[in-house]
Amino acid sequence: MRPVSFIPLALFLFFAGLAGYMLTQDKDQTIPSGMVDKPLPEFDLPPAYDGLPGASRADFIGGKPKLLNVWASWCLPCIAEAPQLEALKEEGVEIIGIAIRDTPEDVSVFLDRHGNPYTRIGADDISELQIEIGAAGVPETFVIDAQGNIRHQHIGDIRESDVAKLLQILEEVS
Numbered sequence: 001m002r003p004v005s006f007i008p009l010a011l012f013l014f015f016a017g018l019a020g021y022m023l024t025q026d027k028d029q030t031i032p033s034g035m036v037d038k039p040l041p042e043f044d045l046p047p048a049y050d051g052l053p054g055a056s057r058a059d060f061i062g063g064k065p066k067l068l069n070v071w072a073s074w075c076l077p078c079i080a081e082a083p084q085l086e087a088l089k090e091e092g093v094e095i096i097g098i099a100i101r102d103t104p105e106d107v108s109v110f111l112d113r114h115g116n117p118y119t120r121i122g123a124d125d126i127s128e129l130q131i132e133i134g135a136a137g138v139p140e141t142f143v144i145d146a147q148g149n150i151r152h153q154h155i156g157d158i159r160e161s162d163v164a165k166l167l168q169i170l171e172e173v174s
């Protein structure tokens with residue numbers, strides 16, 4: 001048998017080994033926003049449903065720092081973070097929601113089932129604001145200071161262990 005006939009087998013073994021190696025490596029798959037420490041872009045979103053007003057950049061100016069929570073009724077991790085958002089609300093944190101690619105009916109059902117920690121919810125039907133602020137998915141939460149600057153990005157659902165950290169960051173940017 002000629003050595004050339006082993007080339008396909010050698011290539012297969014090389015690529016299989018490379019794939020196996022890559023699958024065992026830890027990867028950071030988060031995509032941080034390039035907007036952290038920059039002003040929140042101008043926006044004015046209509047209400048996501050009839051129960052609350054919509055959201056705009058002006059809602060973040062003045063007063064205390066606030067949370068901007070990007071979420072969707074169809075998002076399972078958004079359900080998981082609902083109790084933590086409620087805990088933040090109980091601590092006096094104002095949370096403004098941005099509902100991504102959602103319907104008023106689905107938003108209403110979600111809030112009825114999982115609670116409503118929001119003072120306002122804007123409808124981002126085509127994910128325009130989501131893209132502008134650098135949110136790669138849902139849920140994502142941003143700390144916005146009283147001057148309207150994005151000061152922190154929390155990627156993924158807020159877990160119980162994240163509540164104290166977010167409260168500390170809100171205090172630091174006050």
